[in-house]
Amino acid sequence: MIGDLHCHTRMSDGALGVDDLILYARRGGLDFVAVTDHDTMAGVRRAEQLGRRFGIGVIGGAEFSAWDSARGRKVHLLCLLPKRPDRLEGTFRRTLEGRDRAMRESMKKVMRFFPVTEEHILRHAQGAAAVYSVHIMAALRDLGYTESLYGDLYRELLLGPDGSCFVRQEYPDVHEIAGLIRSAGGICILAHPSSYDSIDLMQELAENGEIDGVERYHPRVKEEDIPVIDAVVGQYQLIPTGGTDFHGGNTRHPSPLGSCLTMQEPLERLFRLSKSRN
Structure with missing residues (x-):
């Protein structure tokens, strides 16, 4: 039992539509695929319908854009399997x-x-x-x-403040988003901690009990971060997930769907935790 727990579609900035994502996830031999578009779950219902048709499990969710004000950095949190997704809609909007x-x-x-x-x-x-x-x-x-x-x-x-056409956007506080995910009955995963230098934040969120897991397996994880990630995952009994952060060709560093995987044991832990959430 394997799954890719971080995938984007044309509902945000991915290259594939929802239909193609589910089709290729099944053709690629995945048992589960998570639809985690940026700040929206608009494609989840369609994905679930197609999952039932093609015989692949769909994990509904979203990737929240947030801000780590203590360090002045952007950060992403994955919300998986929210029981009350309506509570997320105001922040999405x-x-x-x-x-x-x-x-x-x-x-x-x-x-x-x-x-x-x-x-x-x-x-x-x-x-x-x-x-x-x-x-x-x-x-x-x-x-x-x-x-x-x-x-x-x-x-x-367009890349950052030095871009001649860049316009800054405000993002909600990371601790606010972590609490929102929990209030919606979702599983909160710190996405790609290497990408935004979120290692210190990972330790803080884990100590505070604000995250349930860390995206341990990701195409751009830094080798030097792996021992620290593993130590935090072990110390706080977090779920180590894997996700390709799939965008098709709409990314600087394309990786095929299923390049980074969540294996059976962490998948089972994720489903058990979701079942226990009110």
Whole structure:
């Protein structure tokens, strides 16, 4: 029994639609796949229907964007199997509205430098809950200004405060989100702790009992972080999950679906914990 517990679709910034994600998860030999789009569960119901049709288990969830104010860094938390997803909707809505507003401002800035149209960019964003940088870059690639979605032009225009067209977005506090996930009856997993240098935060969240697991297996985990992650997972009896953070080709470092897996024992622990949650 194996599962990939971190996957994105075109509901956020992934390359595949929900239908294709479930189809390829089944063809890839997975028993379970988690649909964890950014700040939305809009694709989960469809994924569950297709999972029943294709004979693959679908774990509903989302990847929350949050802010570690103590360290001044962005952080992601995975919410899996929430019993009361309606409690998440207000935060989803505020985050998505903020993201869409910021990205549309960025889009207007980009349009001052390039003859790309808003309509063209929004075609790439069709079906997504908000506009993402990948949609802007895809339109620029269509017009021949870049061959890479996340290459030099992306860094020049949209990557962080140094990007000429970057517009800052506010994110909710990580501790607030961890509490929200628990109140919704979900499983709270710290996603890819290496990606945002979240090792110190991992220790803090674990000590406070705010997380249930850590995404131990991820394509971009740093070798030097592994012993620390393993030590924290062992000390606090956290669930070590694996997820590819699958975006298809819509990422700097593409990895095939199922590249990083959650094995049977942690899957069973996750399901037992979910069952025990009120």
